Amino acid sequence: MDTDDTVVAEATDFADTVRSAAAGWDRAGALPSAVVAEAGAAGLLARDLPRRYGGAGASPEALGEATARIGAVCSSLRALLTVQGMVAAALARWGSADQRERWLPALATGARVAGFAATEEGAGTELSAVATSIEPVGDSVRVTGRKQWVTFGATADLLLVIGRLGGAPAAVLVEGDRPGLRREPVRGQLGLRAAQVAHLDLDGVRVPRSHLVAPAGFGLSHVAGTALDHGRYTVAWGCVGMARACQRAATGHAVDRTQGEVRLADHQVVRAMLGRGHVAVTAAEQLCRHAARLRAARDPDAVAGTVLAKYAASRAAAQVSRDAVQVHGAAGCDADSLVGRFLRDATVMRIIEGSDEVSELHLADHAIRAHRRRDAATPTTPVPVVVPS
Numbered sequence: 001m002d003t004d005d006t007v008v009a010e011a012t013d014f015a016d017t018v019r020s021a022a023a024g025w026d027r028a029g030a031l032p033s034a035v036v037a038e039a040g041a042a043g044l045l046a047r048d049l050p051r052r053y054g055g056a057g058a059s060p061e062a063l064g065e066a067t068a069r070i071g072a073v074c075s076s077l078r079a080l081l082t083v084q085g086m087v088a089a090a091l092a093r094w095g096s097a098d099q100r101e102r103w104l105p106a107l108a109t110g111a112r113v114a115g116f117a118a119t120e121e122g123a124g125t126e127l128s129a130v131a132t133s134i135e136p137v138g139d140s141v142r143v144t145g146r147k148q149w150v151t152f153g154a155t156a157d158l159l160l161v162i163g164r165l166g167g168a169p170a171a172v173l174v175e176g177d178r179p180g181l182r183r184e185p186v187r188g189q190l191g192l193r194a195a196q197v198a199h200l201d202l203d204g205v206r207v208p209r210s211h212l213v214a215p216a217g218f219g220l221s222h223v224a225g226t227a228l229d230h231g232r233y234t235v236a237w238g239c240v241g242m243a244r245a246c247q248r249a250a251t252g253h254a255v256d257r258t259q260g261e262v263r264l265a266d267h268q269v270v271r272a273m274l275g276r277g278h279v280a281v282t283a284a285e286q287l288c289r290h291a292a293r294l295r296a297a298r299d300p301d302a303v304a305g306t307v308l309a310k311y312a313a314s315r316a317a318a319q320v321s322r323d324a325v326q327v328h329g330a331a332g333c334d335a336d337s338l339v340g341r342f343l344r345d346a347t348v349m350r351i352i353e354g355s356d357e358v359s360e361l362h363l364a365d366h367a368i369r370a371h372r373r374r375d376a377a378t379p380t381t382p383v384p385v386v387v388p389s
């Protein structure tokens with residue numbers, strides 16, 4: 001097997017071993033710490049990193065398909081892959097040589113759990129409004145602010161915090177055991193219930209100045225930009241996994257269950273839902289593969305292609321999970337229902353890493369720019385010169 005096949009096969013095997021436990025984690029509101037270690041040992045984390053940092057050098061398509069296999073079983077475990085990958089990608093691209101050597105292998109093995117702390121009360125969609133201050137003090141910087149909704153914020157050992165240094169957006173690494181960091185776990189949120197989300201108070205947390213990632217001014221556009229692009233990509237594939245699982249469950253249930261001697265699948269209205277689901281899943285898969293090809297080719301359209309894939313895949317997951325709950329009836333509303341859990345998780349996916357509405361604006365801008373480029377490239381028809389007789 002080549003590397004890419006191995007990466008997907010390992011994720012598929014791991015998904016099989018945890019399939020029956022995922023509903024319990026969702027109810028308990030946490031992934032067992034042993035599972036995080038096992039995910040690292042099974043080679044699930046930061047697979048696209050180069051081998052020298054503990055990754056597998058996986059292609060974008062293999063990374064995506066592996067993420068979909070986990071996403072089809074547990075969105076919270078998929079979120080671990082996403083966050084670990086986001087912070088690793090940002091450090092691999094913008095971190096110093098020391099930061100890369102020190103942190104990347106630990107992220108790839110799961111020895112350190114990462115958190116990406118950008119959102120604040122006044123800065124959600126509009127991250128340029130972040131107010132967390134990063135203030136130089138001798139050889140250190142002092143970080144002060146409140147971050148909200150940090151996935152794995154309750155347990156993360158290494159936080160990539162976005163703030164401002166001298167007024168410019170900046171990114172800094174904060175270890176989870178630094179004095180002045182207080183965690184406030186979020187419980188019972190709509191989705192990603194086992195992803196140990198927390199709000200964080202940073203009260204003058206001091207870290208060495210060498211923990212700054214890239215110069216001040218690059219924190220949002222470059223460091224957070226790389227992390228969010230990577231996160232969007234794996235969220236998109238995770239949504240493909242959810243949508244596939246819900247479509248499979250809905251089809252199986254519709255074929256197996258009979259009411260009044262008629263199979264559910266023999267009602268045209270039920271078949272229509274299955275047909276629409278098939279279209280949504282196939283389209284989402286194809287757009288994710290398209291994004292993978294753009295990323296592999298380092299195409300300038302890769303960022304927009306990733307927004308497109310995430311937009312389509314999260315909507316597909318939301319649509320197919322909603323219809324799957326409908327087809328399951330009361331069984332879809334059961335506390336342990338996979339399709340019910342994915343309906344809640346998919347709703348969150350339409351908000352995080354760029355909400356539907358913000359994605360639409362981004363995609364419209366992209367479409368308009370492409371239109372203008374095409375117009376500029378079209379040779380204009382020569383105007384006939386009319387010679388007066």
Ligand SMILES: Cc1cc2nc3c(=O)[nH]c(=O)nc-3n(C[C@H](O)[C@H](O)[C@H](O)COP(=O)(O)OP(=O)(O)OC[C@H]3O[C@@H](n4cnc5c(N)ncnc54)[C@H](O)[C@@H]3O)c2cc1C
Pocket residue numbers: 083115116117118119123124125126148149150151152189191192197348351352353354355356357358361
């Ligand atoms: C379970 C969960 C996990 C999360 N994990 C993390 C994490 O790990 N790290 C982190 O930093 N954050 C995290 N977040 C926060 C998440 O990134 C934000 O919720 C998201 O960016 C939206 O910000 P907001 O909630 O403040 O919504 P707002 O910015 O207030 O937006 C609310 C809605 O208004 C509309 N809207 C807003 N702005 C625009 C616009 N410019 N154009 C058109 N419509 C607009 C959209 O419909 C949007 O959904 C998480 C959130 C959840 C629920």
